Amino acid sequence: MNTCKSIFSNVSTAALSAVVVSLCSAMAFAGPLMNQLGYAPEAEKQVVIPGNDANGLEVRDLNGKTVLKLAAPYVLEWEYSGEETQVFDISAVKTPGTYRLFRAGAYIGNPITVGKNVYEGVTKASLKWFYYQRASMPLVAPYADKWVRAAGHMDDKVIVYGTDKATGGKGAGKTIKSPRGWYDAGDYGKYIVNSGITVWTLLDLYEKFPKYADTLSWDIPREYAKLPLLLEEVRYNLDWMLTLQDKDGSVFHKVSTLKFCGSVMPEQDVAPRYAILKSVTAALDFAGVMAQASVVYAPFDKAYSSKLLKAAEAAYAWAKKNPEMFYKQPADVNTGSYVPGNEDGKDEFRFAAAELFNAKVASGANPTTDKATAAYLEDLKANPFTQNGAWWGDLNMLAVFRVANASKVFGDSLAGVAKKILLDEANSLRSIGDTSAYRLPMHPWNWNWGSNSAVANNGIVLLQAYLLTNDKSYLDGAQQCLDYLLGKNPMDITYVTGFGFRSPRSPHHRPSEADFVDDPVPGMLVGGPHLGKQDINLNGTDHWKCPNYAAADKPALAYLDDRCSYATNEVAINWNAPLAFLAGALQAIYNK
Ligand code: G3I
Ligand code: 9MR
Secondary structure (H helix, E strand, O other), X not given: OHHHHHHOOOOOOHHHHHXXXXXXXXXXXXXXXXXXXXXXXXXXXXXXXXXXXXXXXXXXXXXXXXXXXEOOOOOEEEOOOOXXXXXXXXXXXXXXXXXXXXXXXXXXXXXXXXXXXXXXXXXXXXXXXXXXXXXXXXXXXXXXXXXXXXXXXXXOOEEEOOOOHHHOOOOOOOEEOXXXXXXXXXXXXXXXXXXXXXXXXXXXXXXXXXXXXXXXXXXXXXXXXXXXXXHHHHHHHHHHHHHOEOOOOOEEEEEEOOOOOOOOOHHHOOOOOEEXXXXXXXXXXXXXXXXHHHHHHOOOOHHHHHHHHHHHHHHHHHHHHOOOOOOOOOOOOOOOOOOOOOOOOHHHHHHHHHHHXXXXXXXXXXXXXXXXXXXXXXXXXXXXXXXXXXEOOEOHHHHHHHHHOOXXXXXXXXXXXXXXXXXXXXXXXXXXXXXXXXXXXXXXXXXXXXXXXXXXXXXXXXXXXXXXXXXXXXXXXXXXXXXXXXXXXXXXXXXXXXXXXXXXXXXXXXXXXXXXXXXXXXXXXXXXXXXXXXXXXXXXXXXXXXXXXXXXXXXXXXOOOOOOOOOOOEEEHHHHHXXXXXXXXXXXXXXX
C-alpha cells in the first residue's frame, strides 16, 4: 500500500485519494514476500511470490555465491487475496548470514537474514510497548526515548456510573480510586475483559519460558526489584484490576469516559471517568487471571500471591450467584463494550474454574479434604471443553492449555481430553497452513476485526502443541504465523510498527497521532485486514471515516495504514500479548 501510494503521491483531493485507496486496495505486491526480520538457522523458511512464472529461484550470499537453486514450484490460488502464488522453501539455507534472491538473473525483493537472534528485538519491543500504554504516570527519559509524555488519567476520582445522575452527570457521585493499568488500545479506556486474556497470555509466556524471559531486558522504571522484569510490567495492570473489585466480590466491567475522546494526548483528555457496571464476564476473567497470577508471583511475593488468590475466589463466588449478569452498554456510553455476539459465560466459567483449581492445589489445598477446592474441579468437569480458538470473547482454549499441561493436578482423564482437543485444533491449523497459497494457518472465520491477533493466537495453539509433543511440524506452523505478521502477506508489510522494511506509519493510536513525533510508538501490532468495513465512509456523510480500502472485496487486502482505520489499523493490548508470546517463544526455542 505504501509503495502504491507513492506511485500516486501527487494526489491532492479527497475524492482522488479515495480512488487511489480503492485502486491500491485492489493491488497486492509482486513479492517475494517473506519474514522481513529473517529466520533462525533451523527454522522453516518459506518465500511466497505472487504470480505464475516458470523461472526458478536462486539464493546467493553477499559475495554473489549461489547457495541454493530451486525450480519453479506448482501454482496455488489464495481465495483471501484472489492471487496465484508460488511458494519456495529455502529452509536448506542455514548458515547465519544475509542472502539475496534472484529470478531469471535479476535481484528481487529484500535481503533475507538468517541468524540466532532475529526475533529478540521485536519480542522486547512488543513487551516494552505495555510501558507506553501505562495510565496515571508520565513516560520519561530514558525509558520512553522520544515518546515521552505527561501523565494522564490519574483515575483517583472515578465516578461509579449511575451515582451522579441526580446531579445531571456533574461528577458529584460516589467515586473510587482506580489508578494505573494499561490503556486498552488506541483509546484511553481500561477494560477488565480485555485485560484478562492479555495478562493470561503474558503470564503464560513467563510460565513456559521463565529462563528466556529473564534474559530479556528493556528499560522501564522499577518498583519491585525482586520481580522479574515481565512480572513487574504485568503487576502494573494487575494492581489496577484489583481496584475494580467491590466488597461483595463483584468486578466493574471497565473504566472510561462516557464517549471516546478525540485524537488528543492522555493529559488532554479531562472528561469525567466512570467505573461502568458490574458483569459476570469481568468477574470470571478477573478470577481466572488472579488465580493464575497467584501461582506465578508466589515464588517472589507470598503475601501478594495470597491476596490475588483471595480476590479470585471472591470474584468466582460472586459470579456463581450472578451467572446472567452480562454487561449491557448504557445508552449514553459509546466506549468499548467487549460483549461478543453469543455470550453465555460458559467459556469464562471454564477458564476461571481451571485456573482456580490449579491455584488452590498449588497453594497446598487438598481437594480430597477441601470441599471448596474440589468444587472448582466439579464445575470444570460439568462444563465440557470446546475446540474454539482463544480471543477476548472466548477463553475456552486457555483452559484447554492449562489442563492439557497438568495431568498431575487435573488427573489423566481430564488432561487427556484437553490434550486431544488441543491437538485436534493444532492439526486442523497445520493442515490449513501447509496447503494454503500463503502457508498461513488461518480459519475462514478468523478474518475479523483484529485478524492479526487471530493469526498470533493460532500460532500459540501450534506452539502449545509443539511443547506437548515435540513434533516440529507444529513449530513450523507457528513460524508460518509469525512470518505472515512480519511480512509474508499480500500487503508486503510487517504489521508491527518500527520493524521490517515497511511497517505501519499511521496507526489508530491517540498518543502516536497527537504527539509531535513522526514515528509511531514502536512495537505495536496493528489489527490487520478484514471486510468488516466498520470505519469506511460508505454513505458519504461520515467524513472522519476512511475511503473504501475494501473495494477488492478480499479480506487479506482490506487494510489501510491510516489513523482513520480503527477497524484494521488500531493497536490493542490483547493483540500485542500473543505477538510477544509467538516471537518470544520461537526465539526461546531456537536459541536453546
Ligand atoms: O463473532 C462475530 C462472528 O460470529 C461474525 O461472523 C462476525 C462477522 O459479522 O462478527 C463477529 O463479531 C465481531 C467481534 O469483534 C468478534 O470478532 C464484530 O463484528 C466486531 O465488530 C467486533 O469488533 C470488536 C470491536 O472492538 C468493536 O466492538 C473487536 O473484536 C475488539 O477488539 C474491538 O475492541 C476495541 C475496544 O472496544 C475499544 N478499544 C479499542 C479496541 C480495539 O479496536
Ligand atoms: O478510537 C476508538 C477506537 O478505540 C474504537 O475501537 C472505535 C470503535 O469503537 O472507535 C474509535 O473512536 C471513534 C468513534 O467510535 C467515532 N468517532 C471517531 C472516533 C475516533 O476514530
